[in-house]
Amino acid sequence: MTLHLLVMGVSGSGKSTIGAQLARALALPFGDADAFHPASNVQKMSAGIPLTDEDRWPWLDALGAWLAAQKGGGVIACSALKRAYRDRLRAAVPGLRILHLSGQAAMITARQAAREGHFMPPSLMASQFATLEPPAPDEAALVLDITAPPEVLILQATAQLRRIAAC
Numbered sequence: 001m002t003l004h005l006l007v008m009g010v011s012g013s014g015k016s017t018i019g020a021q022l023a024r025a026l027a028l029p030f031g032d033a034d035a036f037h038p039a040s041n042v043q044k045m046s047a048g049i050p051l052t053d054e055d056r057w058p059w060l061d062a063l064g065a066w067l068a069a070q071k072g073g074g075v076i077a078c079s080a081l082k083r084a085y086r087d088r089l090r091a092a093v094p095g096l097r098i099l100h101l102s103g104q105a106a107m108i109t110a111r112q113a114a115r116e117g118h119f120m121p122p123s124l125m126a127s128q129f130a131t132l133e134p135p136a137p138d139e140a141a142l143v144l145d146i147t148a149p150p151e152v153l154i155l156q157a158t159a160q161l162r163r164i165a166a167c
Contacts, residue, residue: 003073004093008080009101010128012108014146019077021154029070033078036062050127060085064092081131098135103146105129
């Protein structure tokens with residue numbers, strides 16, 4: 001089975017860390033959505049201005065194209081906060097699996113505030129949670145509680161993905 005996986009969640013939920021480690025564990029290429037943002041998006045976020053859907057469409061299209069080009073499978077870390085964003089990625093990558101890193105706002109906000117050198121300022125955390133549309137049941141997302149340490153999350157994710165692949 002070829003696995004194309006979206007690791008999603010709000011900023012500070014651990015998408016890049018978990019996504020990269022999971023890709024390594026699954027021997028798949030990894031892409032971090034932050035690296036696909038055009039300079040104009042980074043500039044807006046750095047200034048504390050939330051992105052609009054119009055800002056996101058070309059970015060999501062680039063992510064979908066990259067993931068679709070990974071013929072043997074791949075992992076992408078992307079907030080994908082709205083169903084419409086995930087639908088756009090699924091249109092580019094049919095069969096896309098979703099792993100949602102979920103956690104309490106207070107914990108994630110504290111993580112975000114402690115993070116250095118990232119363009120997403122803690123002031124945008126409220127907009128992240130306001131925008132978040134958790135995956136619906138028909139999206140068949142795997143949901144992991146981020147209070148567990150990364151190594152436990154990787155074990156949980158790989159076990160669930162192997163169970164799905166065996167079906």
